[in-house]
Amino acid sequence: MLNIDNIVAGYNTSVALENVSLDIPEGKIVSVVGANGAGKSTIVNAISRLVSVYSGAIRFDGKDITSMRPTQVVELGVVQVPEGRDIFPPLTVEENLRLGFHRLAGRKDAARRYEERFSYVTGLFPILRERLKQRAGTMSGGEQQMVAISRALMADPRLLMLDEPSLGLAPMIVDQIFDILARLRSDGLTILLVEQHADEALKLADYGYVMGTGKVRAKGRGEDLRTDPTLAQSYLGRMAEG
Amino acid sequence: MLIKLSYLLLAGLTNGSVYGLIGLSLSIIYGSSRVINFAQGEFAMLGAMCAFFFMVSASLPWPLAMLAMIVVVVLAALALDYGIYRPLVRRRAAPLTIMIGTLAGAIILYGLAFVVWGPEQKFVPPVLSLEPLRIGFLITNSQQLSLIGLFIFFLMLTWYILYRTRFGLSVRATGVNPRTALLMGIRSERIVQFSFMFSAFISGVAGMMIGPLLGGNVGMGLLLTVKGFMAAIFGGLGSPFAAAAGGLAIGMMEALMAGYGTSLYAEPSIFVFILMVLIVRPYGLLGDYEAERR
Ligand SMILES: Nc1ncnc2c1ncn2[C@@H]1O[C@H](COP(=O)(O)OP(=O)(O)OP(=O)(O)O)[C@@H](O)[C@H]1O
Ligand SMILES: [Mg+2]
Numbered sequence: 335m336l337n338i339d340n341i342v343a344g345y346n347t348s349v350a351l352e353n354v355s356l357d358i359p360e361g362k363i364v365s366v367v368g369a370n371g372a373g374k375s376t377i378v379n380a381i382s383r384l385v386s387v388y389s390g391a392i393r394f395d396g397k398d399i400t401s402m403r404p405t406q407v408v409e410l411g412v413v414q415v416p417e418g419r420d421i422f423p424p425l426t427v428e429e430n431l432r433l434g435f436h437r438l439a440g441r442k443d444a445a446r447r448y449e450e451r452f453s454y455v456t457g458l459f460p461i462l463r464e465r466l467k468q469r470a471g472t473m474s475g476g477e478q479q480m481v482a483i484s485r486a487l488m489a490d491p492r493l494l495m496l497d498e499p500s501l502g503l504a505p506m507i508v509d510q511i512f513d514i515l516a517r518l519r520s521d522g523l524t525i526l527l528v529e530q531h532a533d534e535a536l537k538l539a540d541y542g543y544v545m546g547t548g549k550v551r552a553k554g555r556g557e558d559l560r561t562d563p564t565l566a567q568s569y570l571g572r573m574a575e576g
Numbered sequence: 577m578l579i580k581l582s583y584l585l586l587a588g589l590t591n592g593s594v595y596g597l598i599g600l601s602l603s604i605i606y607g608s609s610r611v612i613n614f615a616q617g618e619f620a621m622l623g624a625m626c627a628f629f630f631m632v633s634a635s636l637p638w639p640l641a642m643l644a645m646i647v648v649v650v651l652a653a654l655a656l657d658y659g660i661y662r663p664l665v666r667r668r669a670a671p672l673t674i675m676i677g678t679l680a681g682a683i684i685l686y687g688l689a690f691v692v693w694g695p696e697q698k699f700v701p702p703v704l705s706l707e708p709l710r711i712g713f714l715i716t717n718s719q720q721l722s723l724i725g726l727f728i729f730f731l732m733l734t735w736y737i738l739y740r741t742r743f744g745l746s747v748r749a750t751g752v753n754p755r756t757a758l759l760m761g762i763r764s765e766r767i768v769q770f771s772f773m774f775s776a777f778i779s780g781v782a783g784m785m786i787g788p789l790l791g792g793n794v795g796m797g798l799l800l801t802v803k804g805f806m807a808a809i810f811g812g813l814g815s816p817f818a819a820a821a822g823g824l825a826i827g828m829m830e831a832l833m834a835g836y837g838t839s840l841y842a843e844p845s846i847f848v849f850i851l852m853v854l855i856v857r858p859y860g861l862l863g864d865y866e867a868e869r870r
Contacts, residue, residue, distance in 0.1 A: 382759060408761035420756040422749050432742070433749050436760045439742055489761070 335360040335524050336381065336412070336493055341390030341400075343380045350376040352548045353390070358493065359541070363515065363525040365556060367532035368545030374528040375417050377545075378497045381526075382414050383407050394493070408437055411492030415499060417528075419482040423471025427462055427481055430470050431455065434485030447490070455484040458514055476507040483514070494518065495526040500534075512538050536560035579713055584835040585828065590720045590789065592827020593727035594620075597782035598804025599811065599819035600734060601775035606813055607738075607751040608764075608771040611674045615656055615682035617801030618689075619776040622649050623783025624792035625689055628698045638703045642784060649780030653772040656681045661772070662765065682797065689794040700787030723785045727820070730778050734816050737774075747771065810850045812860030821862060826850075 336358040344350040350373045358364045366374050379385040381392055383404045392400050399407055422430055431452065432439075438447050456463045459480045465473065470481050479499055486494055496515070500508040512534055515525060529535035536542045539556035544565055552565055559565060598616055605613045626648050630641035660677040669677075704718035738744035747767050750757040754764040783800070790796065803826065811822025826846060833842035853861055 384755070384758075404758045405761045405763050408759065414759055416756065416759060420753060420759075422752045422756065424752060425745075425748065429745055429749075432745060433757070433760045433762070436742075436746065436762055485760075 335395060336526070337393045338377070338381070339391045339393065341380060341392065342388045343376060343385050343390075344388070345385070349388070350385070350548055351380065354545075354548075354550055355390075356543055356550070356553075357541075358524060358526055360524050361519065361522055362540040363519050363527055363538055363556075365527045365529060365532075365535040365539035365542045366545060367529055367535055367542060367559075368551075370530070371547070372545035373548045374545055375497050376548075378414055378417075378495050378526065378528055381407070381412060381495065408489070411437070411490070412495070413437070413486045413489045413491035413493070414495040414497065415482045415486045417497035418501060419478050421470045421478050421481050421485070423469065425470060426467050427470050427473070428466040430481050430485050431462075431488050434488030437489040448488075451488045451490055455487050458487075458517070459484055476503050476510075479503060479507070479511060483511070487518075491523070493524045493526065495528070497528045498530060499527075500529060500531050508534065533560060580835065582714055584831045586714060586716055586720065588828035588831030589824070590723050590827070591786075591830060592824040593723045594782050594786045594800070594823070595803040595807045595826050596727055596820040596823025597730060597778055598800050599807030599823040600730060600816045601779045601782075602804050602808045603813050603816045603819035604734065604771050604775040604778075605768075606808070607816065608747050609661070609674075609754075609768045610671050610751065611661070611678065612805065612808075612813075613656070613772070613775070614675060614679040614801055615685055615797075616775065616779055616804055617797035617799065618682045618685040619649050619652060619779035619797075620783030620786070620800045621689060621792075621794060621797035622652055622685065623780035624700050624787030624790075624796065625693055625698065625783075625794060626780070627703075627784040627787050628700045628792050629693070631701045632699070638701075642703070642781070645780055645784055646777055649776045650773050652685060653776035654769070657769050657772045661768065665765075682801065686794060686797060693794050695794065698792045700784075700792040702788040703785065706788060719785065719788055723782075723789075726781060726785060727824075730781075731817065731820055734778075738816070743770075806846075806850060809860055810853065812862045814859065815862065818860055818862035822860065825861075 338354060338356040340353050340355050341351055342349060342353060354377065356377065366377060368374055376385055380387055383402055387400050391398055394410055394412060422433065435448055435451060438444055441447065462480060462484060470478060473481065499511050508531065515527065516538060519525060527535055527539065536556040536559050542554065542556040542559040543550050544552040544559060552559060598620060602612060602616050605611060623645055626645035627641060630636045630644045631638060636644065656678065660681050661674060664674045664677050702719045704722050706717045706719055708715050709717050738747060746757065746762045750762060750764045750767040757764050804823065807823030807826050808819035810826060812818035829846050830842050833845060
C-alpha cells in the first residue's frame with residue numbers, strides 16, 4: 335500500500351535518512367524500531383511530507399506522493415499520531431475529535447460519517463464518551479494518547495502511522511494500546527508503528543524494520559527480528575532491557 | 577453631576593469601542609499565528625482615510641465608499657500576509673522577527689498613505705448624522721451610537737465564527753499548534769490569511785467610523801495600535817473577548833480621568849495602572865486561557 339523507494343531525507347543542516355526503503359502491505363502492521371536518533375520519526379514525517387526528501391520516491395497506492403503538500407497526504411487517508419501525542423490541550427475532547435474529522439467534514443454525507451466514526455472510536459475507548467466536554471490537556475497521559483489515536487481514527491485513515499505511542503506511559507496502558515492496534519488490524523486497517531519498545535512492537539508486527547543512524551539495518555518478519563540474537567545486541571540491546 | 581458622568585461614560589464607551597475593536601483584531605491574528613500585528617492601527621487609519629477619499633474626493637455614497645474602503649483594507653492585509661508574514665514563516669522566522677516585520681509593514685503603509693494624502697488633518701465625513709440626539713438626559717449622536725453597536729456586532733460575529741463554526745475550530749486549533757493542525761489536513765497558512773483579512777476588515781470599519789470623531793490623518797495608526805495593544809494585554813491577549821473588554825475599560829478610564837482630573841495625566845496613569853495589573857496577573861485581567869496553551 336505504501337512504498338518508500340530509496341529515499342534520502344533530512345533537515346536543512348543534516349541528512350537523517352540515507353537510502354531508506356520500506357514497504358507497508360495493506361492490512362498489516364509494520365513496526366520500525368531503533369535507538370534514539372535512528373531516524374524513525376523522520377520516516378513518519380517524510381511520509382507526512384513535513385520533512386524534505388532529497389531523492390528517491392514515496393508512493394501510496396502506486397501514486398507518487400513525494401512532492402505533495404502535507405494536507406494532500408492527509409486527504410489521501412495517510413494520517414499520523416505524532417510523537418508526544420500533540421493533542422490540542424485547551425480544546426475539549428470533542429473538539430479534538432472534530433478536528434480529526436476534518437478530512438471528511440466537507441463531504442456530502444459528513445453528518446452520517448461523523449456519527450459512524452464517533453461510535454467506532456468510542457467503542458474502542460468508551461471513557462471518551464464521558465469526557466467529551468473535558469479539556470484534553472487536563473487528561474492523564476494515557477487518556478491523552480487515547481484522544482490522539484481517536485482523533486486520527488476520526489479521519490477514517492487508510493494508513494495509520496503512530497510515532498511512539500508508548501512514550502511515557504505505564505506498561506499496563508501500553509499493553510492496552512497495543513491490544514487496540516491489533517484490533518484495528520483485524521478490522522482491516524494498515525498500520526505503521528514506530529517504537530522504542532522493540533520487543534512488544536515486533537511481537538505485534540507482521541513485518542519489522544530495525545533502524546540505526548539513518549539506515550535500515552535489518553528487516554524481516556517481526557517475530558524473526560525479535561528473536562535474532564545479533565540484532566538484540568547491536569541495535570536493540572539498549573531497548574531490550576527497557 | 578449625573579449628566580456629566582453619563583456624558584463621560586458615553587464618550588469612554590465610544591473610544592473604548594474603537595480600542596476594543598482594534599484589540600479584538602489584534603487578538604484574532606494573535607490567536608491563529610502567535611504574532612502581534614503592529615500594523616493593525618494602520619488598517620484603521622486606512623479605513624478613515626479611505627472614507628475621506630471615497631466620500632469626499634470621489635463623492636461616492638457611503639455604502640459604496642465603505643465597500644471600496646473594505647477592498648483597499650483587505651488588499652493591504654493580503655499584502656502584509658504575502659509580503660511579510662508568509663515569507664518569514666516559510667523561512668522559519670521566530671515570532672519576534674515576524675512582529676518586527678509587521679512593524680516594517682506599518683511604516684510602509686504609513687509612508688504610502690503619506691504620499692497619497694499628505695500630513696494634514698482631513699475632515700472625515702460621518703456615515704451617520706452627528707446631529708445631537710437626545711435620549712432622556714443623554715446627549716449623543718447616531719455616529720457614536722453606531723460605533724457602540726458595531727462593537728457589539730463584531731464581538732458577536734467573532735464569537736460565532738470562532739465557537740460555532742467548523743472553520744472557527746480550525747482557527748483555534750491552528751493557534752494552539754499549526755503543525756498539528758496541518759496533520760489534521762488544515763492549511764494553517766489559509767487560516768492565518770483569513771485572520772489577517774477579517775481583522776483588517778474590522779479595524780477598517782472601526783477607523784471609518786471613528787474618523788469623524790477623532791479626525792483623520794495618516795499618522796493616527798500608531799496611536800490606535802498602541803491603544804489596541806494595551807487593550808489586548810490588559811484584558812488578555814489569548815481571548816478576543818478579553819481583549820475587547822480591555823479596550824472598553826481603557827476607553828472608560830481615559831474619559832473619566834480626563835473628565836475629573838486632567839487629560840494630561842490620563843494616559844500615563846492608565847499605563848501605570850495596566851502595568852500594576854499585569855504584575856499581579858501577567859496574562860491579563862481575564863486571561864487564564866493563554867497560560868495553558870502549548
Ligand atoms: N527538526 C530537526 N532539525 C534538524 N535535525 C533533526 C530534526 N529532527 C530530527 N533531527 C535529526 O535527525 C536524526 C533522526 O531523528 P529522528 O527524530 O527521526 O529520530 P528518532 O529515531 O525518531 O529518535 P527518537 O527515538 O528519539 O524519537 C537525529 O540525528 C536528529 O538529531
Ligand atoms: Mg522519534
